[in-house]
Amino acid sequence: MNAELKYQCIVNKEEGxxxxxxxxxxxxxxxxxxxxxxxxxxxxxRRVYPILANLxxxxxxxxxxxxxxxxxQDSRAxxxxxxxxxxxxxPGLKQRILQYIRFTKDPRAEDFLVEYLLDMNSLHRExxxxxxxxxxxxxKFKYRYSGNEELYEKAKS
Numbered sequence: 001m002n003a004e005l006k007y008q009c010i011v012n013k014e015e016g017x018x019x020x021x022x023x024x025x026x027x028x029x030x031x032x033x034x035x036x037x038x039x040x041x042x043x044x045x046r047r048v049y050p051i052l053a054n055l056x057x058x059x060x061x062x063x064x065x066x067x068x069x070x071x072x073q074d075s076r077a078x079x080x081x082x083x084x085x086x087x088x089x090x091p092g093l094k095q096r097i098l099q100y101i102r103f104t105k106d107p108r109a110e111d112f113l114v115e116y117l118l119d120m121n122s123l124h125r126e127x128x129x130x131x132x133x134x135x136x137x138x139x140k141f142k143y144r145y146s147g148n149e150e151l152y153e154k155a156k157s
Contacts (some may be wrong), residue, residue, distance in 0.1 A: 005034060009041040016042055021051070033064050040068030046149070049074045056084055066096040070103040075142065078106045085112075093125045102131035107138045 005023070009016030016038060027153035036055060042048045055065035062084075069077040077100070086098045100130065101109045113132040116122055 005038045006041060009038045011146055013042050013045050017045070017047060017051075023049075024055075029060055032061055036061055036064040036068050040071035043072055045072075046074075048072055050074055053077065053080060054108055057079065059090075060093040062088075062090075063096045066093070066100050073104050073142070075104070075106060075108075078104070078108055082109070084113050091123055096126065098124050098127040102127060102134050105134040105138045105141060107135050107141055110135050 005016065005019050008019055015063050020035040020038050023031040023038075026032060026035075036052070038046050039052055049069070052065045052072070053076075055061045059066075066081065069081070081097045082098055085094055088094060101113065110132065113128055113135065117125065117132065118130050122128065
């Protein structure tokens with residue numbers, strides 16, 4: 001990863017997001033992947049989630065976006081990722097989504113994982129089982145507000 005981009009994402013979120021968006025506009029896949037990875041460094045900034053969520057529609061970047069969504073641990077990603085899991089034929093993307101769930105330990109994923117593990121032909125059973133064990137009774141999970149920004153700011157005050 002470009003040291004400058006990584007550094008900016010750590011010390012100056014504004015500049016890190018701006019540089020990442022610029023790289024996402026590049027024609028080079030390597031630049032785009034670098035930008036997606038860099039966005040995963042920026043924690044606790046609500047602007048990062050929509051950028052990464054939009055990249056889930058890009059076949060070349062979706063797996064990287066899932067990894068970055070796991071890194072930022074934004075709970076708003078769970079249900080869109082579960083929906084994507086059911087829609088995608090790509091086993092690699094399904095694996096990344098199960099890894100996201102294992103990493104974030106979101107207790108709301110428990111029913112999905114139980115249902116998935118009931119199918120004896122399902123792939124990535126070990127990851128799904130580990131994820132289920134991590135999600136069960138995880139009462140320390142931090143949820144993110146998913147409404148509009150105005151209402152969010154009002155609620156904080």
